Each structure stands twice: as structure tokens, then as C-alpha cells.
Amino acid sequence: MKFSIMVNEGPYQHQSSDSAYQFTKAALEKGHEIFRVFFYHDGVNNATCLTVPPQDDRHVVNRWSELSKKYNLDLVVCIAAAQRRGILDDNEAKRQGKNASNIAEGFRISGLGQLIEAGIQADRLVVFGD
Amino acid sequence: MDGEGGVIKKFLYVNRKAPYGTIYALESLEVVLIGAAFEQDVSLVFIDDGVYQLKKGQQTTVDSGIGVKDFSKTYRALEGYDVEKLYVDKKSMEMRGLSTSDLNVDVEVLDDAQMADLMAQQDIILSF
Known part of the structure; x- marks a missing residue:
């Protein structure tokens, strides 16, 4: 099946990012496709490289990055939500x-x-949030 | 903007939170406005404290209120985006002492069974 995933809460504050990660990883390992x-x-806070969790805890941000690399996963951060919360790429910073x-x-x-397209293209859009 | 390859899905936006205590209501509205360009079959429901999003007479300026931008008038503009199916949960509205005359926009009031039917018909449900 082709899934899209939506993550609506920040890392560590809320379980939704962990649940979304576990779901995404399990789906990929079972051979399903994750469209996006x-x-x-606050889910955009999953995308800051300045996150420094204690060493004996999971690294939520790096975990997404590694999953993306392994499966060529499309991780998209909403620009409007990101700018409000101080998440910028090089272009936007400039x-x-x-x-x-x-x-x-x-x-x-x-x-x-990209969210609407993800809903249209996938068989299921699964939302993780409050 | 055309739907993706002519595909039209039924999108339901479920608004459950009061307008200013959290950002969910505002950012939900932003999705609805952007999503309108995709020409999908869109409905909005307002349930629980979400019914307050439609309340008339919101005063949020620094002088009169909490100093946050009042976005309640945007709901009235939805018609211009061909977003015309707005539903309010009957119990949520009545429990809060509200009636449709307290609301900014024309809505259809649904009871529990009708709400369940509406949700069952959807392809995509985004809950905010």
C-alpha cells in the first residue's frame, strides 16, 4: 500500500513523532511505499539539526535523517509553519x-x-498528532 | 491548479480546538486555503471547542483582547474559494450555549449519526 504520513507535534514533547517514525519504519520494512x-x-521541530538530546536517549531528528537516507524517503517541512518556529534552510535564511x-x-x-498532494497520491494519509 | 491527474478526493477538515489557545485552528485554516487550489471535494466540521472558531464578535487586538491577529473573518471568505460545506456538531454547539445565530457563517448542524455518516464518506480526514 502507498502511505503518506503527517506529523503534527514536536519531538520529545509528544509521542506522535515517535509513533510516526515507528509506523513509517515498519511500513517500509514490510515493503509498503511511503509517498511522503x-x-x-510543531512537527516542524523534528527538522532542526541543532537538536542535542542526552546521549542515553533516542535522537529523533537523526533517526528521521537516517531513515530518509536508507529508503530515499521524502521528508517535507511546511514552510509557513517552519518560518514561524525558526526552521530555515540556506535559501530561506538568505x-x-x-x-x-x-x-x-x-x-x-x-x-x-505538498500535503494536499500527499493525500491525493497515497492510498492512505495517516495523521500523527494531538 | 488542477487536481492531481484529475483525481478528486473527499477531504474533511475536523476543527476541534478553540481559536487562540493553540495554533491548530489558524494553521488548519491555512491548509484549507492552500488546499482549495487543488479543486478537491472539501468539507469542514467544527466540533468540541472548535465551534468557538466561528463565533461572531471576536476581539483579539492589543487594545481589546489578547494581542493576537483575529482570523475569524477568514471563514467568511471561504465561499470565495469554493469551500462551501461547513458543518457544526449540534451537541458541541448547544453545550456551549451557542446557536447558529452566534456564528459568523452559514453552517449545517449535524447530530451524532449525521456526523458519523459524513466522516464515513471521506477519503481523507485531517483533524486539527
């Missing part, structure tokens, strides 16, 4: 006159149309 993972609301960017490896910033 879309990060919205455009907004900021002196730093913080998007983690494997993530890309794009618009809400």
Missing part, C-alpha cells in the same frame, strides 16, 4: 536576512500543497 512524510504545526540555517539532513522545506 509531511511535518506541520531570503529572510538571517545569519544561520538549521534544516537537518534529508529534510526539505516546501509548501502546504
